[in-house]
Amino acid sequence: MEWLIKKAEELARKHGLDYYEIRLVKVTSxxxxxxxxxxxxxxxxxxxGIGARAFNGTWGFSSANDRERFEKAIETAMKxxxxxxxxxxxxxxxxxxxxxxxxxxxxxxxxxxxxxLSLVKEIDGLLRGEKIVSRTVNYGDSIVETFYxxxxxxxxxxxxxxxxxxxxVTAKENGEMQDFWKSFGGTLGWELVEGIDLHYWxxxxxxxxxxxxxxxxxxxxxxxxxxDPELTGVFIHEALGHAVEADSVKNGDSxxxxxxxxxxxxxxxxxxxxxxxPGKFGSYPYDDEGIKARRVEIIKDGVLVSYLNxxxxxxxxxxxxNGHARAESYSHQPLVRMGNTYVEPGDWSFxxxxxxxxxxxxxxxxxxxxxxxxxxxxxxxxxxxxIVENGEIKEPVRDVALSGKILxxxxxxxxxGNDTRVEFPGYCGKGQWVPVDDGGPHILTRAxxxxxx
Amino acid sequence: xxxxxxxxxxxLERENVEWEVFYQxxxxxxxxxxxxxxxxxxxxxxxxxxxxxxxxGRLGFSYITGLHPSEEELKxxxxxxxxxxxxxxxxxxxxxxxxxxxRVKGIYDGEIDEIPFEEAHKLALEYAExxxxxxxxETLSGSLSLAVGTSGVVNSNGIELEERSTYMGVSAxxxxxxxxxxxxxxxxxxxxxxVEELERAVEKAIDEARLSARARKxxxxxxxxxxxxxxxxxxxxxxxxxxYGDEVYHxxxxxxxxxxxxxSFTLVDDSTLPELPGSYSFDGEGSPGQRxxxxxxxxxxxxxxxxxxxxxxxxxxxxxxxxxxxxxxYIGTSNLILEPGEESLEDYEGVIVRKVFGEHTAxxxxxxxxLTVELGYVVENGELKPFKDNMLVGNVFELLRTLKxxxxxxxxxxxxxxxxxxxxxxx
Numbered sequence: 103m104e105w106l107i108k109k110a111e112e113l114a115r116k117h118g119l120d121y122y123e124i125r126l127v128k129v130t131s132x133x134x135x136x137x138x139x140x141x142x143x144x145x146x147x148x149x150x151g152i153g154a155r156a157f158n159g160t161w162g163f164s165s166a167n168d169r170e171r172f173e174k175a176i177e178t179a180m181k182x183x184x185x186x187x188x189x190x191x192x193x194x195x196x197x198x199x200x201x202x203x204x205x206x207x208x209x210x211x212x213x214x215x216x217x218x219l220s221l222v223k224e225i226d227g228l229l230r231g232e233k234i235v236s237r238t239v240n241y242g243d244s245i246v247e248t249f250y251x252x253x254x255x256x257x258x259x260x261x262x263x264x265x266x267x268x269x270x271v272t273a274k275e276n277g278e279m280q281d282f283w284k285s286f287g288g289t290l291g292w293e294l295v296e297g298i299d300l301h302y303w304x305x306x307x308x309x310x311x312x313x314x315x316x317x318x319x320x321x322x323x324x325x326x327x328x329x330d331p332e333l334t335g336v337f338i339h340e341a342l343g344h345a346v347e348a349d350s351v352k353n354g355d356s357x358x359x360x361x362x363x364x365x366x367x368x369x370x371x372x373x374x375x376x377x378x379x380p381g382k383f384g385s386y387p388y389d390d391e392g393i394k395a396r397r398v399e400i401i402k403d404g405v406l407v408s409y410l411n412x413x414x415x416x417x418x419x420x421x422x423x424n425g426h427a428r429a430e431s432y433s434h435q436p437l438v439r440m441g442n443t444y445v446e447p448g449d450w451s452f453x454x455x456x457x458x459x460x461x462x463x464x465x466x467x468x469x470x471x472x473x474x475x476x477x478x479x480x481x482x483x484x485x486x487x488x489i490v491e492n493g494e495i496k497e498p499v500r501d502v503a504l505s506g507k508i509l510x511x512x513x514x515x516x517x518x519g520n521d522t523r524v525e526f527p528g529y530c531g532k533g534q535w536v537p538v539d540d541g542g543p544h545i546l547t548r549a550x551x552x553x554x555x
Numbered sequence: 556x557x558x559x560x561x562x563x564x565x566x567l568e569r570e571n572v573e574w575e576v577f578y579q580x581x582x583x584x585x586x587x588x589x590x591x592x593x594x595x596x597x598x599x600x601x602x603x604x605x606x607x608x609x610x611x612g613r614l615g616f617s618y619i620t621g622l623h624p625s626e627e628e629l630k631x632x633x634x635x636x637x638x639x640x641x642x643x644x645x646x647x648x649x650x651x652x653x654x655x656x657x658r659v660k661g662i663y664d665g666e667i668d669e670i671p672f673e674e675a676h677k678l679a680l681e682y683a684e685x686x687x688x689x690x691x692x693e694t695l696s697g698s699l700s701l702a703v704g705t706s707g708v709v710n711s712n713g714i715e716l717e718e719r720s721t722y723m724g725v726s727a728x729x730x731x732x733x734x735x736x737x738x739x740x741x742x743x744x745x746x747x748x749x750v751e752e753l754e755r756a757v758e759k760a761i762d763e764a765r766l767s768a769r770a771r772k773x774x775x776x777x778x779x780x781x782x783x784x785x786x787x788x789x790x791x792x793x794x795x796x797x798x799y800g801d802e803v804y805h806x807x808x809x810x811x812x813x814x815x816x817x818x819s820f821t822l823v824d825d826s827t828l829p830e831l832p833g834s835y836s837f838d839g840e841g842s843p844g845q846r847x848x849x850x851x852x853x854x855x856x857x858x859x860x861x862x863x864x865x866x867x868x869x870x871x872x873x874x875x876x877x878x879x880x881x882x883x884x885y886i887g888t889s890n891l892i893l894e895p896g897e898e899s900l901e902d903y904e905g906v907i908v909r910k911v912f913g914e915h916t917a918x919x920x921x922x923x924x925x926l927t928v929e930l931g932y933v934v935e936n937g938e939l940k941p942f943k944d945n946m947l948v949g950n951v952f953e954l955l956r957t958l959k960x961x962x963x964x965x966x967x968x969x970x971x972x973x974x975x976x977x978x979x980x981x982x
Contacts, residue, residue: 137805143883144643146635149603149620163597168621171600182596185676190594216642236806272807272920279809279920319923322948322982323775353589354694354730433599469916474929476730476737477767479944481927483916503916503925505946552925552946552982 107251110176114156114253117180121194122156123252123392124176127432131244132215136222138237146215151432154179160188165433192413193423197255198394202387204262206291210243213292221295225269228304233312235279236272250392260387264537265294266527269304273311280314280500282307282485287383287527287537313498314486320499320553326462326490326516327504327549328455331523333465333484335540337547338373339443339530340471340480341508343540346400346408347426347438347532348415350475357478357508358406362419366406367512370448373401375410377425377441383527384443384538386428390436393425400443401512412438430534437532445542448518455517455546457493463551464488464495465504468526478508504549511547519543556709556717559622560604563629564709572637573609573711575650577839578602579880580622581704584672585724586679589696591686593679598672603880608636609647615640616883648866653713656843661830664746667721668703675701682753686727689757693764697727697756701747708841716837721745727756729764736768737929743832743968763909767930770941773906776981780906784965784972786947787893789914789926791822791970793951796919798849799886800864800875807920809952810855818955819853820896820975826874826889833890833969839878844889847873859886893960893972900961900974904934906981907974911947922951928981945981954979 106126114122130148134141151167154176162182166175210218222239229237243265250258270283284307288294329337350356358366367373377386377395386395391413398408409419412427415438427436456464467485474480483503489496506514524541556564560578567574580602587595605618617635619628640647679699686695700723707717725748726741740759742752782790797808809815826835826844835844840862848856860868861876861884876884910929917924925948932941957978964973 137801140646141644142801143616144639144645145616145883146639147618147881149618149881151620160593161595161597163595164599165597166600168600168602168623170621170623175600178598182598182672182676185673186593186596188592188594219642219644238805274806279807281807281918281920322925322946353696354732355696355728357735359732433601435595435597471916472913472927474737474912474927476732477735477929477943479927479929481913481916481946483913500921500923501918502923503913503927503946505913505925505927505944507944550944550946550982552948554923554948554950554980 103249106172109173113177113180117184119156119158119180119183121192121253122154122180123250125153125390125432126249127151128247129244131242132218134218134222134241136226136239139226144219153429153432155435156180156183157192158183158187159190160186161435162186163435190414191417193416194254195423198392199257201259204289204387206263206293208292210263210265210292211245225300225304228300229269229271229308231308233273233275234271234308235274238270240268242266250388252392256392258388258392262289262386263291264289264383265291267295269307271307271311273315275315278315280311282311282314285527288381289383289385290381310486314500317486317498317500319555320463320487320502320551321555322551322553324548324550326459326546327551328459328462328464328490328544328546330466330544331521331541332468332526334445334542334545335526336468336471336482338445338542339440339540340473340482341506341511342373342400343375343440343443344473345475345508346410348409348411348419349438351409352415352418356475361406364406365404366509367401367404368515369404370518371401371404371512371515372399372446374399374446375440375443379442379524382442382524382539384441386441389425389427390429391427393423393427395425395441398424410438410440412436428536430536434534437534439532439536440530440538442524442539444522444524444540445518445545447520447522447543450517450519452519452521452544455519455544456490458517458546459490460492462490463499464490468528469501479505480508481505503552505552506549511549514548515545517546519545556707556715557622559624560709563604566629566633570633570637572640573650575607575708575710575840577605577708577878577880579704579706581702583700583702584675585698585700586676587698588679588683588686591683591690591695593683596676596679605880606632606636607883608640609649610637610640612647613640613643614645614647615643618880648863650710650712651714651840651842651862651872654843656716656837657827659827659829659834659836659844662720662745662834664721666747667701667723670701670747681750685753686757689761691761693729693731693761695727695729695757700724708837708839710841714841716841718836722832723748725752725756727760729760731764731768734768736764738763738767741968745830745832763930766932766941767943770930770943772944773942773981776906778978779976780908780979781900781903781974781976783907783909783974784967784970785910786908787972787975788967788970789911790951790954791891792914793917793919793924794955795888798858800858800860800868801886803858804864804867813855813857815855816853817850817855817952818958820850820958820960821848821852821894822850823848823892823894824859824873824875824888824890825892828890831890831969833888835889838874838876839884840876842872842874842876844874859888861886890969890971895962895964895973896960898959898961899963900976901963906933907931908947924949924951948980948982
């Protein structure tokens with residue numbers, strides 16, 4: 103490692119560059135996929151790669167995964183920066199020397215691949231059932247060891263373990279087919295798996311898939327919607343999270359540009375992104391620019407109080423850097439990204455929220471979403487739902503997508519529940535994929551429902 | 556064959572196993588322009604070797620990065636793959652045998668391969684300059700990428716293939732803030748394009764952003780409408796997973812064998828078309844690329860298949876095993892073509908949907924979708940009234956039954972289709 107640090111210093115001197123940063127990343131991962139009792143994938147691999155960036159008013163970046171090219175990658179990044187000269191500035195700050203390993207109770211590296219295989223088989227067996235025509239189980243774990251250093255003298259070593267388990271079924275009856283699934287994940291060890299009540303959750307997944315077969319499509323149009331904690335998570339991620347990523351704001355690509363300090367949501371709405379939550383899927387100790395991760399209040403009592411930023415956008419907006427630059431891998435440049443995004447609890451009980459709805463829908467589960475941050479429109483999908491009439495939950499409705507306008511829907515929130523949960527691991531795409539978590543309490547809002555009725 | 560692969564093959568020939576080596580190496584240069592300024596430039600190198608081993612009906616897979624492994628690393632790679640084959644229980648259905656591979660023309664351009672980084676960088680600066688020139692009230696951004704890559708397959712059945720291809724990607728994005736409007740354009744090529752192509756990208760993005768800024772929500776509408784190829788690509792994505800061989804085999808498709816009727820259109824996957832970014836001479840297992848009619852005159856004729864799932868379904872591989880050295884083959888499309896129909900829809904009057912988003916929230920097994928309209932417009936007496944923020948809702952199987960393709964084909968990277976009339980619903 104020492105020789106690489108020395109080499110980088112030498113090369114920076116040669117090319118007359120002030121700032122560079124280098125990530126040397128080792129990833130070891132295991133993955134098992136089983137469909138209908140048949141193993142589709144079992145892999146166990148590790149790789150080492152380098153990502154080097156140099157700054158000269160604009161970024162030059164290079165990456166390589168062949169050790170013989172590591173030095174060349176550093177020099178290439180510096181040559182590109184030299185060639186590119188721009189006018190941007192970045193936050194530098196003090197050098198940081200640290201070593202952090204996210205601790206787990208029971209390292210999954212100490213669990214044999216055979217045991218992981220029998221877990222997958224056990225779940226596959228539990229997913230069998232009448233009218234269940236297809237079953238899939240996915241298990242994956244990884245350890246990402248990063249050595250980060252930069253020209254300021256920062257040297258940061260981090261070890262981040264991540265584990266994920268998911269399973270799904272397809273139910274079929276009279277030509278109709280429906281899916282249901284559940285995922286668990288975190289920066290945890292094997293204790294995650296041991297803590298799951300597999301009998302309960304496999305039965306739940308089957309039951310919901312069968313319920314969806316009997317469900318009809320919901321009505322369409324603008325209506326009151328209660329979102330469960332999982333759907334609240336994807337809602338806030340799409341409706342707010344992406345629009346407060348400061349790179350979008352800086353590039354004129356966010357409807358929330360210029361609105362810091364402005365009331366953009368209802369009283370009592372507090373939204374946070376916190377990558378330091380222990381054990382969550384989107385957690386990390388340092389971001390990919392060597393900035394310590396920290397809890398960021400995005401909305402406080404309805405007022406937009408901060409953007410998520412990186413070294414460049416922190417300087418651009420004159421904000422405190424808050425450690426939200428994340429890269430998919432060593433071969434990607436960091437972008438401003440979320441970690442664990444959630445709505446803090448309010449004071450409504452679920453029963454009170456339900457009672458408040460005369461005609462509407464209760465929608466559950468996250469099927470992902472997408473946002474057009476510049477137009478301010480977003481879509482998010484629910485796994486299933488129920489018609490609500492006069493405060494009572496009625497017949498089930500099929501999975502469907504909802505849509506809304508960022509600036510309207512945050513002001514349309516009518517009730518914020520007291521039952522916040524942040525435990526819905528997923529991956530967020532923005533040209534690159536990173537692990538995130540999200541959640542919140544039950545909330546009541548209005549959205550455009552794209553039903554077929 | 557590269558030297559490291561030759562050494563690996565020698566090691567494998569000593570083992571009593573069937574084997575397949577897939578390797579890749581290449582580099583890319585890409586440039587990101589933000590607010591009409593070149594902000595990020597990068598040059599990446601990648602290489603690696605993936606190894607599949609078949610042993611007593613079971614399959615093991617492992618990979619290494621780089622092309623300069625020591626003898627020890629190669630031995631370990633073989634050991635790992637063999638060990639996994641012993642415990643894995645992943646069924647092994649043999650590797651493809653050596654067959655006739657016709658080389659696809661025009662997927663490699665020496666100009667892209669040989670362009671010095673400084674030249675590519677200059678082109679990116681020119682692109683940024685173009686944006687500054689053409690800019691009105693819009694904020695413009697975009698990207699430019701150039702790449703060259705080589706991939707090769709060698710297996711114990713005698714396959715030994717290698718292919719080099721090049722890529723150029725262009726995208727432009729325009730944003731208006733008051734009232735908000737966005738426009739975007741993306742295209743990819745296998746050869747170096749003249750600057751006019753960059754100009755076209757900027758102009759198209761600007762035109763669309765201006766249209767989008769004027770767009771309002773349309774009153775709910777139900778009836779005949781036209782989908783432009785961009786919106787059709789989203790609809791086809793919802794439908795397409797039903798044609799993937801693995802989804803069919805595992806019971807997650809509407810279809811179990813060819814023969815079902817889905818409408819009256821023709822949908823083709825074709826990796827042999829010259830000069831297209833989705834083209835290749837052979838797939839990730841060394842099966843020859845081919846033209847596959849997936850839906851012919853409205854009837855499901857074939858599925859997208861790799862060697863394994865073709866074998867499970869008692870069919871032949873369609874050469875649709877895609878992969879990287881890090882992965883085992885997975886089924887995917889090459890170039891997808893919705894064949895044109897008789898009628899020109901260029902001067903169609905009525906409701907036209909250009910772009911929708913949110914297709915991953917749709918349910919491919921039930922076919923239900925509700926997608927947000929990013930941009931559409933109504934044409935009345937030649938006058939154009941844009942709309943957005945509605946949702947296009949429906950069931951993909953029902954919608955495709957009403958699909959009538961128009962005449963003129965448009966290409967968006969590796970998706971080729973005309974506009975098409977459908978019966979649809981906007982809420």
